[in-house]
Amino acid sequence: GENVEQHPSTLSVQEGDSAVIKCTYSDSASNYFPWYKQELGKGPQLIIDIRSNVGEKKDQRIAVTLNKTAKHFSLHITETQPEDSAVYFCAAPSGGSQGNLIFGKGTKLSVKP
Amino acid sequence: ETGVTQSPTHLIKTRGQQVTLRCSSQSGHNTVSWYQQALGQGPQFIFQYYREEENGRGNFPPRFSGLQFPNYSSELNVTALELDDSALYLCASSLTGGETQYFGPGTRLLVL
Numbered sequence: 001g002e003n004v005e006q007h008p009s010t011l012s013v014q015e016g017d018s019a020v021i022k023c024t025y026s027d028s029a030s031n032y033f034p035w036y037k038q039e040l041g042k043g044p045q046l047i048i049d050i051r052s053n054v055g056e057k058k059d060q061r062i063a064v065t066l067n068k069t070a071k072h073f074s075l076h077i078t079e080t081q082p083e084d085s086a087v088y089f090c091a092a093p094s095g096g097s098q099g100n101l102i103f104g105k106g107t108k109l110s111v112k113p
Numbered sequence: 114e115t116g117v118t119q120s121p122t123h124l125i126k127t128r129g130q131q132v133t134l135r136c137s138s139q140s141g142h143n144t145v146s147w148y149q150q151a152l153g154q155g156p157q158f159i160f161q162y163y164r165e166e167e168n169g170r171g172n173f174p175p176r177f178s179g180l181q182f183p184n185y186s187s188e189l190n191v192t193a194l195e196l197d198d199s200a201l202y203l204c205a206s207s208l209t210g211g212e213t214q215y216f217g218p219g220t221r222l223l224v225l
Contacts, residue, residue, distance in 0.1 A: 006155075032212040034212075034213065034214075036216070042218055042219075043117075043119075043203055043216040043217050043218045043219045044156065044203070044216045045216070046213065046214070046215060046216075049212075049213060089155050089156075091155075093212065094158070100146075100158045100161070100169055100171065101146075101148075101156075101158065101214060102158070103155030103156050103157075104155055105154060105155050106153075106154070106155055
């Protein structure tokens with residue numbers, strides 16, 4: 001089955017700097033990779049996703065890159081703001097099942113003003 | 114458009130009791146997945162419901178069961194509660210055949 005590794009587990013940056021979170025996956029058949037942001041006391045919020053037919057996707061200050069050969073994908077946040085502080089999770093589908101997302105262990109991002 | 118809602122927000126139970134958690138899917142979504150999130154961990158897949166039937170299950174014992182209703186809302190039932198069942202229980206909805214899942218705020222369960 002799919003296995004997703006995420007690092008770093010914690011990341012602290014100054015406001016305005018960039019932040020990068022990396023994930024690797026094991027199942028070469030996986031073709032969909034979402035990123036979620038979870039604030040304290042809330043459920044995960046989908047912030048961006050990418051499918052395997054593209055290598056990069058951007059949405060304002062957020063971008064995701066995918067390297068299918070190396071089986072890794074990354075989240076890039078530019079011009080970080082204090083409100084970006086949260087736990088970020090990457091995920092990948094297990095065994096092609098659309099219902100079963102396998103999540104990484106999360107990265108706690110702290111943006112210092 | 115109404116997002117995914119869950120009830121209750123918090124719940125305290127004792128070992129051996131049972132609990133029912135509820136979820137209303139996002140408008141237009143007919144597929145519901147349940148996840149358990151232990152403190153400091155990523156969500157773990159429990160099961161998915163589509164057309165009122167279980168459509169995939171994770172590594173959880175049979176005392177975790179569910180239902181989906183004709184209006185696509187869903188319940189998660191857990192019997193014989195154990196201390197390790199203390200967690201945030203998340204519901205996510207999606208479209209038929211859709212990969213994108215949208216999560217609710219979760220129900221925080223504490224088992225004493």
